Amino acid sequence: PRPLTVAAAQLGPIADDEPRASAVARMIALMEKAHRRGVELVVFPEAALTAFFPHWYMEDQAAIDRYFETEMPSAETQPLFDKARELGIAFHLGYAEIDGEHRYNTAILVGPDGTIVSKYRKVHLPGYRENEPWRPFQNLEKRYFERGNLGFPVVDALGGRVGLCICNDRRWPEVWRILGLQNAELVLLGYNTPQHDPASPAIDHLQDFHNHLSLQAGAYQNGTYVVATAKAGLEEGCEMIGGSCIVAPTGEIIAVASTRGDELVVADIDLDRCKEIRSNIFNFTAHRQPDLYTAIAEP
Ligand code: ING
Numbered sequence: 001p002r003p004l005t006v007a008a009a010q011l012g013p014i015a016d017d018e019p020r021a022s023a024v025a026r027m028i029a030l031m032e033k034a035h036r037r038g039v040e041l042v043v044f045p046e047a048a049l050t051a052f053f054p055h056w057y058m059e060d061q062a063a064i065d066r067y068f069e070t071e072m073p074s075a076e077t078q079p080l081f082d083k084a085r086e087l088g089i090a091f092h093l094g095y096a097e098i099d100g101e102h103r104y105n106t107a108i109l110v111g112p113d114g115t116i117v118s119k120y121r122k123v124h125l126p127g128y129r130e131n132e133p134w135r136p137f138q139n140l141e142k143r144y145f146e147r148g149n150l151g152f153p154v155v156d157a158l159g160g161r162v163g164l165c166i167c168n169d170r171r172w173p174e175v176w177r178i179l180g181l182q183n184a185e186l187v188l189l190g191y192n193t194p195q196h197d198p199a200s201p202a203i204d205h206l207q208d209f210h211n212h213l214s215l216q217a218g219a220y221q222n223g224t225y226v227v228a229t230a231k232a233g234l235e236e237g238c239e240m241i242g243g244s245c246i247v248a249p250t251g252e253i254i255a256v257a258s259t260r261g262d263e264l265v266v267a268d269i270d271l272d273r274c275k276e277i278r279s280n281i282f283n284f285t286a287h288r289q290p291d292l293y294t295a296i297a298e299p
Pocket of ligand 1: 126139167168169171191193
């Protein structure tokens with residue numbers, strides 16, 4: 001057995017005028033609670049330092065860039081890295097990244113010694129590029145971010161194979177299979193998911209279902225654990241789902257949030273259990289027929 005105690009550290013809304021120091025303090029409080037519960041890995045949401053600014057239209061690049069990090073860690077985020085090292089806890093953090101002239105929706109995995117061990121830049125950017133004023137809120141990720149250029153990373157960490165993706169990525173089966181083909185045993189992701197989709201209001205009541213459906217399918221069909229963490233609640237007029245959860249390789253949800261605020265969702269997992277799925281039903285070597293799948297990679 002390879003036991004690991006993991007947590008989804010769900011965050012409630014981050015107000016547009018809430019300083020990074022406040023978001024960091026909330027995350028440190030969750031990390032300290034996690035430590036008291038023997039947690040070894042804490043997963044914070046996508047865009048965990050600021051309000052999810054793609055929900056509104058901006059033209060002034062200086063105003064947009066206020067939501068981005070030009071260095072990681074920075075003075076405001078250093079306390080989170082220091083706390084992690086003090087407690088010996090690894091953590092996942094989502095944030096908006098500026099790299100030279102490039103802007104990405106980024107996530108990192110930081111080891112228990114406070115060093116960055118993996119980094120991912122979001123590939124599946126939902127929404128659109130130009131303002132659509134008919135909507136009560138926007139999704140302008142295609143305007144504010146470039147497509148990620150770091151592939152879909154799986155690294156050796158925490159005694160296993162750890163993969164990253166971000167939010168909309170979880171809805172695309174290709175992402176899960178690319179991580180599965182690299183033998184991911186634990187996939188970490190954050191999300192900011194509105195309850196209401198102005199383009200498809202008829203399925204608003206299914207947003208929680210579609211969230212868990214995507215995570216459970218990805219976990220089961222690739223024999224991996226998943227820790228998925230929401231930024232939840234009413235943030236700058238946009239109601240976002242919660243449902244942060246930990247999913248087993250069997251596809252079972254083994255722990256789930258019950259609020260839309262700051263909440264720690266904890267589970268004891270055993271990375272060896274991935275083999276139950278990957279050595280039988282989803283034994284890729286024995287059962288996959290990649291020569292017949294070429295259409296999947298065609299545009
Ligand atoms: N948010 C949403 C998500 O994929 C979305 C966008 C919501 C797409 C609902 C489709 C339906 O969870 C981000 N940030 O990707």
